[in-house]
Amino acid sequence: MSAAINPTITALKESSTLAINLKAKKKKWEGQSICHFGFGESPFPIAKGITQALSENADKKAYLPGSGLPELCQAVADYYKKEFAYGYNKNNVLIGPGSKELLFQLLYLLEGMVLIPEGSWVSYKPQATLLGKKTHILQTFSKDNYTLTAKTLQHFCASLSPIEQQKQKVLILNSPNNPTGSIYPDNELKKLAEICQRYRIIVISDEIYAKVVFGDKVHTSIAYYYPEGTIVTGGLSKLFSAGGYRLGVALIPNALSSLYDAMKILISETYSSVSAPIQYAALYAYGQFAMISAYLAKCTRIHQTAIYYVHAKMTELGILSTSPEGAFYLLVDFTPFKEMLYQKGIQTSHELAHFLLEKLNIATLAGSEFYFPENKLCLRLAITDYDGEHVLNHFDAITTISTEQFISEFMPNIYQGITRLSNWVTSELKECIKQ
Ligand SMILES: Cc1ncc(COP(=O)(O)O)c(C=O)c1O
Known part of the structure; x- marks a missing residue:
């Protein structure tokens, strides 16, 4: 058969x-x-405090709220506020089994064509394809360290029909970037934000490598210039060396509260909630970050x-x-x-x-x-x-x-x-x- x-x-x-x-x-x-x-895959041992929190909470067996352990959502919001000066609160945070799954669910819910810069993570396009979404690859250039420029995005948007220009679209940006190791320049993000506002583009800003930055480079984000239209994703996998824990986060701004509510429904009908002991371990990672x-x-x-x-x-x-x-x-x-x-x-x-x-x-x-x-x-x-x-x-x-x-x-x-x-x-x- x-x-x-x-x-x-x-x-x-x-x-x-x-x-x-x-x-x-x-x-x-x-x-x-x-x-x-x-x-x-980060080769380092997971910080001791995190593994200790995991073993101390091995007996936590109850289902947790779909959006995540409330204390963890608070700790994640505080972490992003302190480390990156973002303005999210705990009601903007969702906890998922890896940011990959959260990206898939976000793409499922968000209507419109998915725009992906050349030099982006391998799974964005297959995920969009699985969901039957139209995708468009935006060209990037070595002189820009393969980051998307506002000029390229503007050129693409201007080439669309007036109806398409007004329809919602989704752009996925990733900085620091896999596969290039580049960081988006702050002034370019500002210009990209203006174009996204003008052409109704919702941005998923994949920031899973935020803080893995070298020398005098600093992580910056389109969320500073376009907070109302940017969803930030991150998680334990890279900075915290805990890919196998499968814990990711998404930060959805108040302006997109209908998306946040829809995600809660989708979570309740799919993975229900992330493993409870892992959420307690993540509570240490985000809550005790200074340690x-x-x-x-x-x-x-x-x-x-x-x-x-x-x-x-x-x-x-x-x-x-x-x-x-x-x-x-x-x-x-x-x-x-x-x-x-x-x-x-x-x-x-x-x-x-x-x-x-x-x-x-x-x-x-x-x-x-x-x-x-x-x-x-x-x-x-x-x-x-x-x-x-x-x-x-x-x-x-x-x-x-x-x-x-x-x-x-x-x-x-x-x-x-x-x-x-x-x-x-x-x-x-x-x-x-x-x-
Ligand atoms: C750019 C990028 N985004 C997302 C992910 C997925 O990470 P997670 O382990 O949170 O699902 C990866 C993992 O390799 C990645 O490189």
């Missing part, structure tokens, strides 16, 4: 990030030495060290790379080696990713998974393949040895991956240039 399946799913495949993770893990189990740049912020800042400095190192190496090799500003990623572009890659039969980002995995045991993700054209020879590198606890324990060594030495000793998979890539580029690609 075979089951008749909703045909919208047949247009999709398993999420590419999860698929590459399984493929790389399988190769590892087979004994191959894999350098895993394919999957962005763990130094620890989290240290984790972010380690991300920065690894990512700056990879960025410098890419630049040395002549591979184009986005400027690292935050999150766990870099987008690298092999276009300067296009001719040599063509000679080897590599013409697409998938072919490049496949080659690196099969021939060099380096797992990456093809740029086309992030909505870049398939023939743009770019890859996303997730730079998290190291033992976070070990690195934390030895991070002080960075002051006494060179970054290169530190990476080779404490992040050997990253070091090996970059060394393999360098050897291949210098021996085979640069060699081709000489011929």
Whole structure:
């Protein structure tokens, strides 16, 4: 017997990030030495206070309100007020089983075409497709570190018919960004906000990497300039290194209270509420943030060290790379080696990713998974393949040895991956240039 399946799913495949993770893990189990740049999972232990709160609340077995544990909603609102100066209160907060599920539910409820900038997270478009939504990919450029500009959005909106211009649309922005590691410039967000207001665009601002920011960069948000039309999402997965806890948050402004009410109905008919012990653990994470912020800042400095190192190496090799500003990623572009890659039969980002995995045991993700054209020879590198606890324990060594030495000793998979890539580029690609 075979089951008749909703045909919208047949247009999709398993999420590419999860698929590459399984493929790389399988190769590892087979004994191959894999350098895993394919999957962005924070490698650090969860802060002790959070795990302790989880175990102390293991007996919390009652269903909680669908919108979330009231104390947690309050703590989340306070956290966003204190850390980012947002004006949400506890009645604007929803707790979900990961921000991915909240994004799906928001997209389900919000009418209108979904606008996605090139260089956006892999799941936005498949989610919209599953929900039967029309999507449009907005072009971005390397000179802007692949952030969407107001000019591009304005140009797109002006090209719509007058009826379409007045219909609601949804734009998903993500800063700090996966796959590029870029942060939206504040002045551009201000201009984007004006266009969103003018053309009836509701913004979902995916801020799951907020606070994973490097050097003198600061996280900023379109929510400052367009609070009435912006929904902010976040959660425990990235900054708090707790992806497996599956806890996400959404902040829906008062002006969109009908959406908030609709979400509560949808939650009540779908996941009911997030696991109670996990919500108590999250209550510690958000409520006692000051107790763990130094620890989290240290984790972010380690991300920065690894990512700056990879960025410098890419630049040395002549591979184009986005400027690292935050999150766990870099987008690298092999276009300067296009001719040599063509000679080897590599013409697409998938072919490049496949080659690196099969021939060099380096797992990456093809740029086309992030909505870049398939023939743009770019890859996303997730730079998290190291033992976070070990690195934390030895991070002080960075002051006494060179970054290169530190990476080779404490992040050997990253070091090996970059060394393999360098050897291949210098021996085979640069060699081709000489011929
Ligand atoms: C940009 C972005 N948004 C959302 C998510 C989903 O996070 P969560 O674990 O909260 O579902 C991820 C996870 O990789 C992500 O990279």
